[in-house]
Amino acid sequence: MSLVRSQSISFSLNPHETLLDGLERTGHEVEYQCRGGYCGMCRVRMLSGEVHYLEQPLAFVASDEILPCCCIPRGEISIDSQLRAELIVWQEQGDLFPVQQDLFSAELANADAQQASKKPNRKPRAKASAQPPTLPLF
Numbered sequence: 001m002s003l004v005r006s007q008s009i010s011f012s013l014n015p016h017e018t019l020l021d022g023l024e025r026t027g028h029e030v031e032y033q034c035r036g037g038y039c040g041m042c043r044v045r046m047l048s049g050e051v052h053y054l055e056q057p058l059a060f061v062a063s064d065e066i067l068p069c070c071c072i073p074r075g076e077i078s079i080d081s082q083l084r085a086e087l088i089v090w091q092e093q094g095d096l097f098p099v100q101q102d103l104f105s106a107e108l109a110n111a112d113a114q115q116a117s118k119k120p121n122r123k124p125r126a127k128a129s130a131q132p133p134t135l136p137l138f
């Protein structure tokens with residue numbers, strides 16, 4: 001389980017999520033274009049920790065920068081990233097709906113991870129009736 005600490009909140013990444021996916025899901029201000037490590041638009045400064053690149057990125061990064069679109073943290077990392085401006089205002093005012101506040105809790109992310117690992121629970125479809133419905137004449 002990867003724990004991400006930004007300047008605003010902490011959250012856990014879901015399975016199969018890149019760091020960029022997690023930042024978007026939690027309302028962080030992130031820019032991107034290629035989502036494949038080519039353009040460098042998504043680069044952020046990593047303050048501590050270590051990441052693993054799914055594929056070797058081609059974009060240039062400084063020694064303290066990472067490309068969230070194509071990496072996954074190894075353990076806990078701290079990055080220089082903030083929530084979107086409107087979310088910061090709402091968070092400071094305590095004006096988020098409970099469901100939005102839950103978005104930032106690590107417990108919800110853990111629950112999402114457990115849910116994602118389960119197979120979908122599908123209900124069997126109701127069989128169509130063999131008899132056509134009777135319609136009133138008037």
Ligand code: FES
Pocket residue numbers: 031032033034035036037038039040041042043059067068069070
């Ligand atoms: S979005 Fe292009 S390198 Fe990350």
